Amino acid sequence: MRQSMDVAAQALREAQAVVVFTGAGMSAESGVPTFRDALTGLWERFDATELATPEAFARDPDLVWGWYEWRRAMVMRARPNPGHVAVATIAAQAPGCVLVTQNVDDLHERAGSRPPIRLHGSLFAPRCSGCATAAVMGELADQPAEGGPVPPPRCENCGARIRPGVVWFGEALPEASLVDAVAAARTCDLLITVGTSGVVYPAAEIPRLAARSGATVVQINPQRTPLDEVATVNLPGTAASVLPALVDAAWPVPPRTSV
Numbered sequence: 001m002r003q004s005m006d007v008a009a010q011a012l013r014e015a016q017a018v019v020v021f022t023g024a025g026m027s028a029e030s031g032v033p034t035f036r037d038a039l040t041g042l043w044e045r046f047d048a049t050e051l052a053t054p055e056a057f058a059r060d061p062d063l064v065w066g067w068y069e070w071r072r073a074m075v076m077r078a079r080p081n082p083g084h085v086a087v088a089t090i091a092a093q094a095p096g097c098v099l100v101t102q103n104v105d106d107l108h109e110r111a112g113s114r115p116p117i118r119l120h121g122s123l124f125a126p127r128c129s130g131c132a133t134a135a136v137m138g139e140l141a142d143q144p145a146e147g148g149p150v151p152p153p154r155c156e157n158c159g160a161r162i163r164p165g166v167v168w169f170g171e172a173l174p175e176a177s178l179v180d181a182v183a184a185a186r187t188c189d190l191l192i193t194v195g196t197s198g199v200v201y202p203a204a205e206i207p208r209l210a211a212r213s214g215a216t217v218v219q220i221n222p223q224r225t226p227l228d229e230v231a232t233v234n235l236p237g238t239a240a241s242v243l244p245a246l247v248d249a250a251w252p253v254p255p256r257t258s259v
């Protein structure tokens with residue numbers, strides 16, 4: 001691990017264009033369950049990919065809206081972890097750093113990062129399912145701790161149901177975000193991928209594209225993932241422990257001069 005950390009730290013120190021690419025594991029230590037285990041309690045009988053679809057919302061809008069309100073409440077109770085703070089430090093220290101996230105929480109911004117390129121939208125940007133008018137984020141729905149169905153609000157403009165501002169399975173990613181993320185992956189010399197299983201496309205293409213374009217790819221994840229095969233360096237471990245260690249190794253804090 002020591003040798004890999006040294007390689008990663010040198011790559012970060014010397015990089016001219018850095019991409020940080022994050023997934024649900026980034027927020028796990030803030031108490032926000034990863035996508036595969038976002039379903040606890042009431043939701044455990046559903047597969048996330050079954051709830052995160054336009055068909056599910058059309059079939060049972062109260063159930064789907066309730067799930068997103070339950071997740072939004074959890075994110076609002078959560079706090080950024082040391083990994084989010086380390087990402088904000090990298091963005092401040094590394095030239096031309098671009099943050100690309102698959103996450104729909106706001107923990108990167110709350111840790112001080114500039115708004116990331118969001119490939120899968122946000123829990124905090126609801127919009128009308130009919131006329132796409134942006135909706136004002138209302139008060140949190142009154143739900144039991146384990147969650148439950150909540151009727152979505154109605155659009156003031158056209159009366160259609162308000163939907164979560166996320167990208168569901170089967171929906172296209174926001175074109176501009178994808179174009180910007182692809183451009184960044186193509187031109188970076190270092191991509192750090194943190195806390196993603198690397199199985200959801202087209203987002204999962206980003207680290208692979210960086211590798212194909214000749215960038216050094218550093219993966220931070222406690223588990224093995226399909227991205228192991230494209231990572232130049234694997235740093236096994238969690239976001240909140242490995243990212244701060246990487247920042248310290250790249251930019252050691254000069255010892256205090258005794259005054």
Ligand code: BV8
Binds near residue numbers: 023026052238
């Ligand atoms: C599209 C928002 C076309 C919603 C999400 C077969 C092959 C290839 C593709 C497909 C296919 N079949 C279907 C598809 C397409 C599909 C897809 O990829 N499916 C997968 C399941 C195979 N993709 C789509 O549908 C996309 N759209 O293709 O549209 C199109 C084109 C034009 C016009 C119309 C249509 C849309 C995909 C976006 C779906 N929305 N999120 C919501 O949040 O509810 S995706 C969702 O899962 C998350 O946002 C996240 O991005 C994604 C993957 O999750 P991860 O972030 O990787 O998290 P996960 O839980 O999987 O893993 C966590 C990782 O963290 C693990 O590795 C774990 O070890 C690690 N970890 C845990 N703790 C820590 C940690 N790491 C660090 N520290 C820790 N403490």
Ligand code: ZN
Binds near residue numbers: 130132156157159160
């Ligand atoms: Zn409307």
